[in-house]
Amino acid sequence: MKPASFEYHAPDSVEEALGLLTEHGWDAKALAGGQSLIPAMNFRLARPAVLVDLNLIDELAFIRRNENGGGDGGPGPGGVRIGAMTRQRAVEKSELVAELAPLLTEMMPHIAHPQIRNRGTFGGSAVHADPASEIPAALLALDASCRVRGVEGERWVRAEEFFLGLFGTSLEPDELLIEIALPGPRELTGCAFREISRRQGDYALAGLAIRLTLDVKGRIQEARLAYLGVGGAPALAASAAAVLIGEKPTATVVEDAARTAAGELEPMEDMHASAAYRSRLVEILTREALATAAERASGSG
Amino acid sequence: MDATQAVAIRVTVNGERYERSVEPRLLLSDFLRQELGLSGTHVGCEHGVCGACTVLLDGQPVRACLVFAVQADGSSIGTVEGLERDDGLHPLQAAFKEAHGLQCGFCTPGILMTMVAFLDEVPDPTELEVREALSGNLCRCTGYQKIVEAVEAAAAGLGGKP
Ligand SMILES: Cc1cc2nc3c(=O)[nH]c(=O)nc-3n(C[C@H](O)[C@H](O)[C@H](O)COP(=O)(O)OP(=O)(O)OC[C@H]3O[C@@H](n4cnc5c(N)ncnc54)[C@H](O)[C@@H]3O)c2cc1C
Ligand code: FES
Ligand code: FES
Numbered sequence: 001m002k003p004a005s006f007e008y009h010a011p012d013s014v015e016e017a018l019g020l021l022t023e024h025g026w027d028a029k030a031l032a033g034g035q036s037l038i039p040a041m042n043f044r045l046a047r048p049a050v051l052v053d054l055n056l057i058d059e060l061a062f063i064r065r066n067e068n069g070g071g072d073g074g075p076g077p078g079g080v081r082i083g084a085m086t087r088q089r090a091v092e093k094s095e096l097v098a099e100l101a102p103l104l105t106e107m108m109p110h111i112a113h114p115q116i117r118n119r120g121t122f123g124g125s126a127v128h129a130d131p132a133s134e135i136p137a138a139l140l141a142l143d144a145s146c147r148v149r150g151v152e153g154e155r156w157v158r159a160e161e162f163f164l165g166l167f168g169t170s171l172e173p174d175e176l177l178i179e180i181a182l183p184g185p186r187e188l189t190g191c192a193f194r195e196i197s198r199r200q201g202d203y204a205l206a207g208l209a210i211r212l213t214l215d216v217k218g219r220i221q222e223a224r225l226a227y228l229g230v231g232g233a234p235a236l237a238a239s240a241a242a243v244l245i246g247e248k249p250t251a252t253v254v255e256d257a258a259r260t261a262a263g264e265l266e267p268m269e270d271m272h273a274s275a276a277y278r279s280r281l282v283e284i285l286t287r288e289a290l291a292t293a294a295e296r297a298s299g300s301g
Numbered sequence: 302m303d304a305t306q307a308v309a310i311r312v313t314v315n316g317e318r319y320e321r322s323v324e325p326r327l328l329l330s331d332f333l334r335q336e337l338g339l340s341g342t343h344v345g346c347e348h349g350v351c352g353a354c355t356v357l358l359d360g361q362p363v364r365a366c367l368v369f370a371v372q373a374d375g376s377s378i379g380t381v382e383g384l385e386r387d388d389g390l391h392p393l394q395a396a397f398k399e400a401h402g403l404q405c406g407f408c409t410p411g412i413l414m415t416m417v418a419f420l421d422e423v424p425d426p427t428e429l430e431v432r433e434a435l436s437g438n439l440c441r442c443t444g445y446q447k448i449v450e451a452v453e454a455a456a457a458g459l460g461g462k463p
Contacts (some may be wrong), residue, residue, distance in 0.1 A: 001324075002328065002347060003326045003328075004326070005324065005325070006305060006325060006326060006328050007305050007325070008305070008308065008325035008369075008371055010371075010372075012437075033374075034367050034368065034369075035349060035364075037366055038328075038349075038366075038367045038368070039347075039348035039349055039367065041326075042328075042347050042348055042366070043348065049324070051374060055372060091363075110409055112349075112437070113352070113353050113364055113436055113437025114362065114419075114434065115362045115415060115437050115438065116349060116364065116367075116437065117353065118358075118361040118362060118363050119363050119364070119367065119368065151362045163307070174432045198438055200432075200433050200436040201437055
């Protein structure tokens, strides 16, 4: 047997799952798609004493229009809400997501392989908070909000406060991610996603998700750039954004921001690519993605 | 009750019902091979990378090494043993045989299960689509060329069928 033995629970409600997590504290782990947790257990890198399987909790698997807005303390109205246990494959194929958060539709096929996306969940990838992953970067770029619940109550956390460093989030061990709210398309706003990997489905050598908002004069009002595969944590690139704010997205400005991003991030070297190569990728991908996002924002793309 | 103890599960595999008692930590791949004797599902890496263990779980291809058998309770599972039809090999299997889509055969069951589901979804794929669909399955022998040809041949053949 590969994994160490554990106590298994498969509750069918969030309340029951929270009760189990509270009872067992640090000994327990939630099991979502298992596509990160089970490999770690097979290697015995993770040996949770108790597994709380979320797969039977139907109320956590949904994709819906965010109509009620702030009624439950969440953002909106507008945009889309995705339940934590929604399979990555379902997000990829969803027409509602294509309409309300097309950046995700563009990005999802880059995550692993179809067999893994059939099991892996949208929320599981967010909680895993791997700096090499696509979903955390997209949530940062899109200014998503995460609904988090514990037995004591719930709170909404913006992506920037949700991700805390390498594989870290602001979730407590006895809390669950419930759903994620993504704002819908806005005027004068364009998004783009780019990544380079050695093969389709491999983790990216470098990649980024961007959201760019222009003002009526065509100057950049807001720029959210989030990288994957090149930083120590899912985070926004602040210096590159600062170069863009208030400027028109001309070739020179875009070049400048791309170089700043390459300097700001400190990619690691590994067996797949040197740090210098990754920096170069950051520069090129940033330039390409910025150009696309600017085109889309001005309605010409 | 100690929840690390065996749990009773019921699954339907290739149309046959089974009831077994399993430890929660038993992987679906090991369950199929060791408990049910269905060793056609291969096990390569056991961390989701090679695709040799791919089976259909309620019709969807998944890594059997990344699902616990207890989680399959109540589900229907398809493995390579279930592909053959009364009149012989499944057309995809026949195409692999015809086109030399396998050498040692270690990767083949996982590839077949992946591609059966893929061709259901995309009956008339381009070569690029076939290659992308194959990206989650490693083959150390063929260099993939013959596999791609086999899948394309099967698609052409299957296309004519209802
Ligand atoms: C071969 C392979 C290639 C991959 N390639 C990529 C890739 O290119 N890009 C990429 O982004 N990912 C990749 N992945 C990872 C995949 O996307 C995972 O599905 C994802 O990272 C985790 O989601 P999950 O639902 O499987 O979560 P799990 O593995 O079940 O859980 C991950 C962690 O999150 C916790 N958790 C999960 N859901 C919740 C919740 N709702 N509330 C609280 N805690 C929760 C769990 O306790 C666990 O600690 C790959 C995986 C494999 C096996
Ligand atoms: S054995 Fe399951 S993917 Fe390799
Ligand atoms: S035929 Fe040997 S691994 Fe594919």
